Amino acid sequence: MTDAAASVPAPDEPAAISRTVIVWVAEGTWPGCIDAARALAPSPAAIVLLHATPGEVAGAAHGAYAGLLGRGHPERDPGPRLAELATASAAELLAAAASRLARPCTRTERRGRVEREVVAAAAGADLLILARDGDRSRLGPKSLGPASRFVVDHAPCPVLLVWPEDAPDTGTIPPPPPHRKPPPHWKPPRPKPPA
């Protein structure tokens, strides 16, 4: 759960070893990730731009239509239409990201539970770049939204966690509480049983 930096290959490492860097392209926060990839991804690395579409959005529209009793007419169901629109908008987003990256890359689109799709796609990668997507006005745990929190906690590879914009000042950290209590899950070490 640390902001692990990219493991940049040592200068003497042969360039033939190809490294895979996955960049999670998410609405609203992706330019920061692309800029980080430009600045920090080693130049021979294979960069994969990954976008995940939440399946539940089209699912909710479909469910709302299904809930209208007796309407029939499956061609009026907005669910498939939304899925179509989502595919088109994901392709546009990935194209914009690729053009900002200005380096050879591959684009991947996944659909489902976003956070789980990202974790699954990151398996075997050498680095995953993602952005904080919570409260970005101050430093702290709330700067991770539920999705990025899940990905950071479950990532099967090193992670580079960037601020979408300039990071807030360190002054945004609240002062320490007057009495330092141990965290709730902390237990004193058990005394060793006498031999």
Add this chain to the structure above:
Amino acid sequence: MPAAALVIATGAVTPHAALAEAQRLGPVIGFLAAVLILAHLCDVEGLFRACGAWMARGSAGRPRRLLAQVFATASAITAVLSLDATVVLLTPVVFATSARLGARAKPHVYACTHLANSASVLLPVSNLTNLLAFAASGLAFPRFAALMALPWLAVIAVEYLVFRRFFAADLDAGAHDSGTHDSGTHDSREHDSREHDSRAHDSRAQAGPADQVSGVPVFVIVTVAATLAGFVLASTAGVNPAWAAAAGAAVLAGRALAQRRTSVAAIGRSAAVPFLVFVLALGIVVQAVVGNGLDHALGPLIPGSTALPGLLATAALAAVLANLVNNLPAVLVLLPLVAPVGASAVLAVLLGVNIGPNLTYTGSLATLLWRRVLHERGSGPSLAEFTRLGLLTVPAGLALAVLALWGALHAIGG
């Protein structure tokens, strides 16, 4: 339909009673058909595309402003053109708008699905449940709207406050222009918003021949406004307001047909005749079920009082029933039982059956189970998440709406 034939054949409902039910439902179904056609013609004339352009322009690339505009649009469309229009015609436009702005679509799409139910309490035309109850309540159109205005605003306010908090992360993620032009440094918000504006215009201009309708579809808006005025006038003159809906639909149909923007066949399809027949059959089946014991089973549960606790209990009962079966059968079952209590109890039932279905994403447990049985493919919404959202909005929204109804009854006089 076969079920309706069966209950008549087995004598659960006498043919005479079935005919009486059909005669009672006939005008309601005609009204419904006119509203469905009206919504279809508004779509043909570009009303929903204009809504999308308005939301894109007004939100200035800020997701929280977009959410406010989605709320305003979805509430108005649902109230005037019925919940079908919001689910079928507005939701894709809202999704496209949010995608175009680069914002996360989830809060905005979920807002449409929620408001299609909860914002459908304002007018008799907003929901088929209202049309059915409107006929039974004996209220005039303007009086119905006046009593339901406060509850409508109350439930929308609850939904809005909950949505802003519930989707805070998605809304704070921001919206970026596709970013192909700006390199490196982040541009100022003003610049971003101008860029969004021009993109909104561009994509509307490029979106195909049907989009050649210029900017704001004034003719449609004026016709719909005139139709609303017609509801009030017809109702005060003692004429069925369905005629006003029919007149509005006829005006729009005449213009769209003359300009060859739609066909008679397309208008016929938008009237959804199988659906109209289904409503009729459902009415007869429910009558059979109610007449053969359900009235005795449910009767004791109906509070006979129209004081605040009675109204709250009535609305809660209606919400529970709507969640178990679906709000159409629920309202058909409850109407004959609450109508003798008074118009205020009928309105409380409507609040329950219209706001209640947001607890599940398919509107009722029955539909949800049925779709599970069918092993429907594709990922539905996370049931836990949607239910959490429902638990945050439905009880609070319903309670506040009933309180507002009670206040309106006292202010205007029950």
